[in-house]
Amino acid sequence: MSARKPSRSVGRCLALTAVILVVRSANVVVQVTVRPTSDVGLASTGQPPTRLAVAAAAAADCGRSHAADTLRFCDDAAVDSLAPDASTQQVSGVLTLKDAIQRAVTHNLTILGLTQVVNEARGQQQVARSRLLPQVTGEFSALGQRLNLAALGLQFDIPVPGFEIERVVGPFSVLDIRARLSQTLVDIQAKQNHRAVEHVVRASEFSVDDAQDLIALAAGRTYVEAMAARSRVEATRAQVDTATAIHEKAVQQQDAGLATPLDVKRAQVQTLAARQRLAALEAAFAKLKIDLTRISGLTPTDQYDLDRDFPFSSGPPLTLDEALKEALDRRSDLKAAEAQVQAAQLAVAAARAQRVPSLTLFADYGANRAAGLPVANTYLFGGAVRLSIWEGGRIAGQVEQAMATMNRRMAERDDLRAQVEADIKKGYADLRAAETAVTVAELNVEVTRETLGLTRERFEAGVSDNLAVVQSQESLATAQLDYINSVLSHNLAKINLARSLGRAAANIDRFLQLAPGGR
DSSP: OOOOOOOHHHHHHHHHHHHHHHHHHHTTTOOOOOOOSSSSOOOOOOOOOHHHHHHHHHHHHHSSOOEEEEHHHHHHHHHHHTTTTGGGGOOHHHHHHHHHHHHHHHHHHHHHHHHHHHHHHHHHHHHHHHTSSSOOOOOOOOEEEEEETTTTOOOOOOOOOOOOOOOOEEEEEEEEEEEEEEEEEHHHHHHHHHHHHHHHHHHHHEEEEEEEEHHHHHHHHHHHHHHHHHEEEEEHHHHHHHHHHHHHHHHHHHHHHSSSSHHHHHHHHHHHHHHHHHHHHHHHHHHHHHHHHHHHTTOOOOOOOOOOOOOOOOOSOOOOOHHHHHHHHHHHHHHHHHHHHHHHEEEEEOOOOOOSEEEEEEEEEEEEETTTSHHHEEEEEEEEEEEOOOOHHHHHHHHHHHHHHHHHHHHHHHHHHHHHHHHHHHHHHHHHHHHHHHHHHHHHHHHEEEHHHHHHHHHHHHHHHHHHEEEEHHHHHHHHHHHHHHHHHHHHHHHHHHHHOOOOOGHHHHHOOOOOOOO
């Protein structure tokens, strides 16, 4: 059997032990400093952007994007971004809008992922705070050593016959146990870095709130779209019933010699077309219900009911100036952008503070003994002032980088404010247009329904053929779909405005005028 080779880990341990012995014997102090990193250009980082920077940038981009594009993105992302265990819950009976939004906000994977980003930022905050707190460590060492004094430059030539100092001493062993304490009393850079990371944490928390608004918006849009699809199905079923009755009447009149075969065929084609539309609308309604369960974190199914239709109501009683003020005070993405600006400003201050001297106190206390000798207590204390004299332009470069980051954050904040103002103004324009469309569509439905009744009476009396009846049916079907679509556009405009003002999930009752104990 061949001899077993020493493991790689044993070799690493031996090499590390040799390095420690050499460093200790030469009385070299090695200091390793770990600086806290951040995504706002903190001084002395030089690190690539972390996941927090990517998430914050994505949140800022989502807040700056156009409302319609954002909604389409969030609708698709919300369906595909669920927690792994979120689709295990069953739905039965009636799924209300409040339940759908609450489940979506709770189970969506985007929220869970951003929550971990917040935890990561809080960990960075703890690292930055640790530089301001006392550092206490304990140490125990056992050393065996044999020294060549000549190799260390110690040569003793004593002109005394018979007296000679050995050039190689040892071996000897030393046991040492002690506690070490260090405290930074003055470090402006570390203080500013810690304050900057605090604002980064706030920005990440506001990003989570903004993501919840977007997900609530996606759930609300899908819910009202599903309700509109249900209204289309119900209207088309009524059209099928009407077309069937007209077809049966045409057959009866043909038997009585009051209608032609063309009238019967025309009525039959109208009935088949209505049934075809009904099948397509039922499929679209089922798919919207399945999408709604996916967004809400439920088992994908269409075997449940939606709540009753929302009664048509005007928009919220807010003036444009009041809406703008409320949005600037409540929008989470604006708060996140402002926190990023503050963090970037503190990062600039931290970079400049590297030129300020820092003061550190240190001390240690312990006991050691050599072989065959009694234990002796030893200690050390002192202080150190660190002052940057010349570092080849490093500090100036870091200040310039931090300034560039700050200017970019400020530009992003100003652009987001302008986008919020534009979204609110466009939201009010959409509300006005939708209200007018609903009023016109409602009148059109009444007129076409009366027209259909008159043409049916003329056909049943044998005064005319059923061509006018078929045309009236098509006009009524178009008018009903226009009314349903206009009400849907009005509800979507109110939901979009709720998002533009901030806290969309909490404003559902306010903007859709829901019953206090209902939806």
